[in-house]
Amino acid sequence: AAEAFTSCLRWEMKWFGVSVHSVNPGTFKTVLAEGAEERIKLLWRNVPGSCKREYGERFSKKILTFTHMFTSNASTQTSLVADAVVHATCSEYPCRRYFPGYDAKFLWKPLRDLVPEFIMDSIIDTFLKFALPRPAATM
Numbered sequence: 001a002a003e004a005f006t007s008c009l010r011w012e013m014k015w016f017g018v019s020v021h022s023v024n025p026g027t028f029k030t031v032l033a034e035g036a037e038e039r040i041k042l043l044w045r046n047v048p049g050s051c052k053r054e055y056g057e058r059f060s061k062k063i064l065t066f067t068h069m070f071t072s073n074a075s076t077q078t079s080l081v082a083d084a085v086v087h088a089t090c091s092e093y094p095c096r097r098y099f100p101g102y103d104a105k106f107l108w109k110p111l112r113d114l115v116p117e118f119i120m121d122s123i124i125d126t127f128l129k130f131a132l133p134r135p136a137a138t139m
Contacts, residue, residue, distance in 0.1 A: 002022070003022065003024075003097075006020060006021075006022040010096065019094065021088040021089075021094050021095065021096060021097070021098065022096070022097050022098070023081060023084045023085055023088065023097075023098045023100065024097060024098065024099050024104055024108070024109075025080075025081045025084075025099075025100045025101050025104055026074075026075065026099070026100065026101025026102060026103035026104030026105070026107075026108070027070050027071070027073065027074040027075065027101065027103055028074050028075050028076070028077075028078050028080075028081065028101060029071070029074040029075065029076045029078070030074075030078060033070075033071045033074050034071065036067050036071055037064055037067055037068060037071070040060075040063060040064055040067060041064070044060045053136070053137075054135055054136065054137040055135040055136060055137070056133075056135065056136030056137075058133050058136065059133045059134075059135055059136065062131075062132060062133040063132065063133075066131050066132055069131075073103075075101050075102060075103075077101075080100035080101060081100045081101075083100070084098035084100045085098075111123065
């Protein structure tokens with residue numbers, strides 16, 4: 001949705017001499033990422049019992065594992081994001097889209113550019129089925 005909005009905004013604003021660019025970062029080690037697991041644990045502790053029964057304990061554990069996988073492999077080079085923003089705003093010939101971070105540049109961008117959308121949906125669907133559990137009530 002954000003990419004579609006950015007593209008539409010870029011087309012509309014071009015008539016006014018305004019350029020629109022998007023920065024699509026990968027996963028970075030930030031304060032937000034570092035505290036994600038603890039926030040998830042806190043949220044789960046405060047979820048009503050009926051909701052916990054509906055999703056099940058397995059769901060909570062799998063979400064924590066999934067979060068740990070992303071945050072532990074996150075890049076520490078947050079300056080890549082800032083560099084992309086600076087280039088987008090100051091360059092004479094900026095890119096339409098920036099993909100700072102190794103996972104964004106070498107995983108998500110190639111998949112988005114080279115794979116038809118219905119196949120990409122299938123890949124992500126399969127990955128999410130493997131990585132994230134179904135709520136207990138749906139089994």
